[in-house]
Amino acid sequence: MRPFYVGSWLIRCKDTGFADFSKEPAFAWMTRLSDEVKSNIQKSQVLFCNGYGFDELPAGLISSALEYAVEVGTSVFFDPGPKGKSLAVGTREEQDALAKLLRFSDVLLLTSEEAESMTGLRNPIAAGKELLSKGVRTKWVIIKMGSKGSVLITRSGISCAPSFKVNVMDTVGCGDSFVAAIAYGYIHNMPLVHTLTIANAVGAATATGVGAGRNVANLQKVMSLMREANLNDDDDFWSKLFDEKSNEDDITILSKTSVNGFKNDCLNHVNFQKVVTEVLHKLEVPLANEILSS
Template identity: 65%
Template sequence: MSDVLLLTADEAEALTGIGNPILAGQELLRKGIRTKWVIVKMGAKGSILISMSSISCAPAFKVNVVDTVGCGDSFVAAIAFGFIHKMSMVNTLAIANAVGAATAMGCGAGRNVATLEQVTKLMRASNLNEDDKFWNELLSENLDAQEITFLSKTVINGTNKQLKRVSLQKVVSELLPKLESARLEGIVPS
């Protein structure tokens, strides 16, 4: 009955018996009555967001992990922000991955979660964990989607059949004004 279902790759596999997190997400989406998005977190590999018509993939940001306490909650908060503000799926994943990664760079939760400044700096650095072998294997299966969007640091925006590559810098240029506006409105803390 949920609009958004968010789980880890292990949880998606446990619920469906399907090892590929995209295929598992599609199965969960089909079973949902109102579900619009299924998001699967894959730790240091990144995350995927599946809707009825598309799949968005975002590799994780490479960071020096200090503490993972609060990372999942930070990720979820960013997903909620993207969903509520009707951001594109790939932009939502990019900000969620950045907020989760920036939180991992600090110690503990509460007041130590990522700041807007840390998230912005991390996104501008464009240090994505682009494991081509992992993503190619994941995307090589027969996926049921009209469009697949993949966030990349090195690719100029472009499309190859159903795979649409979007540069992280394009996403950053779209996100930062929205985040700054949200900060000024008091929605997002500094």
């Protein structure tokens, strides 16, 4: 599967693997999607855009890619990143494209700070629920909380997974690695807590290396990290995160303990070892194929 490069978007293709629209720094002259780009979007399972794409592609073209993906049934992932704040007060075209991405993406990914910037709500759960409620196609809103872990919010409930403790060398590439793992779970219809567990592990494993590109975490490193089971359990943090309003939600949290130690008694604990066993079983086949092909 050969990569296809045309800009700053990452596409998980059904037939051609990963495609990334980014070879040159700016494409201001591009006014419409080429047939080649349309073909790759149509063959893809996920079209990913982040806020930095606006530095390379015209906002109108990004809107066109979104609209075409929706038309052909390709799922759209959007991570506004730090750029989201400036896009919200940018040109009319940028504001319109940002609004469309927030409403019509299937999956939104933001840090807790970015979610607060987009909604004005400090509590990441409340901010995520606000973004979800305003979405037309939005199925998942994922809030990344750094060393604490991540939260995945849907219309039917909330899933949470603490992060893995690692010796951080470089955070370059962690965000993109995290998104790729989320896309893997999404495409394979994995349970939500399992998807977050893989994503946290991939992001953490990438942080133990230096640089992005070929230096991001490989599958063997991710699996090794999960087996080590060095989870950053922080009961106080999760207890404070869920306020009174969360009592109405179905909340699932990954935990090393099956005993509920939280003040909030509406949490459904999922045993970490059980999840890891199931995730590792899922990943063993790709690993075997990787070893055989090397």
